[in-house]
Amino acid sequence: MVEKLQKIWVDGELVPWDEAKIHLLTHSFHYGLGAFEGIRCYKRADGKSIVFRLREHIDRLFDTCKLVLLQPKFSREQIMRACIDTLKANSLEQGYLRPVIFMGEGAMGIYAPDNPVRAAVIAWNWGAYLGEDALKNGIRAKVSSFARHHINVSLAKAKMMGQYTNSVLAKREAKLAGCDEAILLDTSGYVSEGSGENLFIVKRGKLLTPDLGSSILEGITRDTVITLAREMGLVVEETRIVRDQLWLADEVFFTGTAAEITPVREIDSRVIGEGVPGPVTKKLQARFFDVVRGSDNTHPEWLAEV
Numbered sequence: 001m002v003e004k005l006q007k008i009w010v011d012g013e014l015v016p017w018d019e020a021k022i023h024l025l026t027h028s029f030h031y032g033l034g035a036f037e038g039i040r041c042y043k044r045a046d047g048k049s050i051v052f053r054l055r056e057h058i059d060r061l062f063d064t065c066k067l068v069l070l071q072p073k074f075s076r077e078q079i080m081r082a083c084i085d086t087l088k089a090n091s092l093e094q095g096y097l098r099p100v101i102f103m104g105e106g107a108m109g110i111y112a113p114d115n116p117v118r119a120a121v122i123a124w125n126w127g128a129y130l131g132e133d134a135l136k137n138g139i140r141a142k143v144s145s146f147a148r149h150h151i152n153v154s155l156a157k158a159k160m161m162g163q164y165t166n167s168v169l170a171k172r173e174a175k176l177a178g179c180d181e182a183i184l185l186d187t188s189g190y191v192s193e194g195s196g197e198n199l200f201i202v203k204r205g206k207l208l209t210p211d212l213g214s215s216i217l218e219g220i221t222r223d224t225v226i227t228l229a230r231e232m233g234l235v236v237e238e239t240r241i242v243r244d245q246l247w248l249a250d251e252v253f254f255t256g257t258a259a260e261i262t263p264v265r266e267i268d269s270r271v272i273g274e275g276v277p278g279p280v281t282k283k284l285q286a287r288f289f290d291v292v293r294g295s296d297n298t299h300p301e302w303l304a305e306v
């Protein structure tokens, strides 16, 4: 459950939490055309709060708007400011930010070009997405019977609201089968991503992850991990991956703003590696957490002070 805080930013104003409501005729509520982001704020070892890769998240929010033909009434700078203001208004030293750009009420037809394009930023407390134990000991995943959207059925690079029914269905299926997370293949059968995470495998010391030409979201944590891994002297290959490679991998992990770096210890009843987080995953995880909330200052360009 999201714990109630004080304020939510709605169309340029910080309004009391309980008053941040939308009408049932909100167009995006019915048809799912809307853009959103998920961003983390961390309290670092020096006591300062930072928003991790704020600029890149807001750029992706606007990229999604461009893909779905939504014209926000606010600039990138205004939405970035709104993120910081929302954290401050709620005295949140660390947590999660959810900016949304959506179509408001007016016409109920599919087209509805004159409906207002609305914006909001919500902040809440959010610990480890899949639990502390998942970060430490890894999770069990299941290859989903749901395929990730074909690249021409939806918009693979958009973080678009309606698209997430695919994720919810895959996640529910995985949980009901006793697993923690789903791995979706694309419509050709190649490995795509998790319900809300990108995926990496480690084989003979090398990192492999699906390339950007496949049906995956261009994850900001994915980019962070690729950058850090290369800095650490690891080889990273962006390539097509088949299901067999998952099952035969030495290590597998998910990346995402919410999931951070979550090791996968079992997929479809096959134990991955030794069944515990492997050395490459652990090394990357340690470096990642040192960058976002520790005292590693090698990437100041990723940290926006609150």
Ligand code: PMP
Residues within 6 Å of the ligand: 038, 159, 167, 193, 194, 195, 196, 197, 198, 216, 217, 218, 219, 220, 221, 222, 255, 256, 257, 258
């Ligand atoms: N894939 C999907 C489908 C997602 O929802 C997310 C979370 N935004 C990711 C990957 C990971 O992206 P990021 O690292 O930017 O959070």
